[in-house]
Amino acid sequence: MRDKDLEFLNTTEDGLRLQEVLREWGLVRDDLPWLPSSVTYAQMRRNVARLRSGKMRVDPRIPPNELADLLEASMNQDRLMRDLTMATRGQTEIERERREAERAKRAVAGFHRLKKAAKAADPESPVAEKVRRIHRLRKKALGRRRKRRG
Numbered sequence: 001m002r003d004k005d006l007e008f009l010n011t012t013e014d015g016l017r018l019q020e021v022l023r024e025w026g027l028v029r030d031d032l033p034w035l036p037s038s039v040t041y042a043q044m045r046r047n048v049a050r051l052r053s054g055k056m057r058v059d060p061r062i063p064p065n066e067l068a069d070l071l072e073a074s075m076n077q078d079r080l081m082r083d084l085t086m087a088t089r090g091q092t093e094i095e096r097e098r099r100e101a102e103r104a105k106r107a108v109a110g111f112h113r114l115k116k117a118a119k120a121a122d123p124e125s126p127v128a129e130k131v132r133r134i135h136r137l138r139k140k141a142l143g144r145r146r147k148r149r150g
Contacts (some may be wrong), residue, residue, distance in 0.1 A: 003037050003084045016089050028077060032070065044075050088149045111138070 009015035022028040035044065050056035051068040058067060111134050114120060119127040 003081070003083055004036070008085055008089055009081070013093075014088055014092055016087065018084060022081075022084070027080060029073075032074045032077050037073055041075055041079070044071055047071055111135075 009019055019028065023030070047056065048068045048071050051071070052065040054064065057064065095104075111131075113133050114127065114134075117127060119125050120131050122128055
């Protein structure tokens, strides 16, 4: 599993909640080892094939087929966690963007309410100065309007 996926799973509230749900459903087992981030799935599949063919022996006390099954289960668990982590992170990003857009809408609505306030009509008032400053910032951020073609 990639380092940024592990960081998301172990540090964010969404990642910890995802792990808890997957453990409750039995999709993630604690007895399976996690794959290091430096090892690719292709390398793991080659190692599994070598173990099954008998070309690679690690520990004589462990049958090679059982070790190969354990590695395959670890790969499947890692793939599941990676896919779910990416989906969860994407959903979190969508929710963050939606909240940001809602906040921007509320800010614009507040600006328009402030602009229509009675205190904003007096050019010397601090409210009018604030309205001018916000208007300049918005104009600078949004740029010039397109010219209309007549």
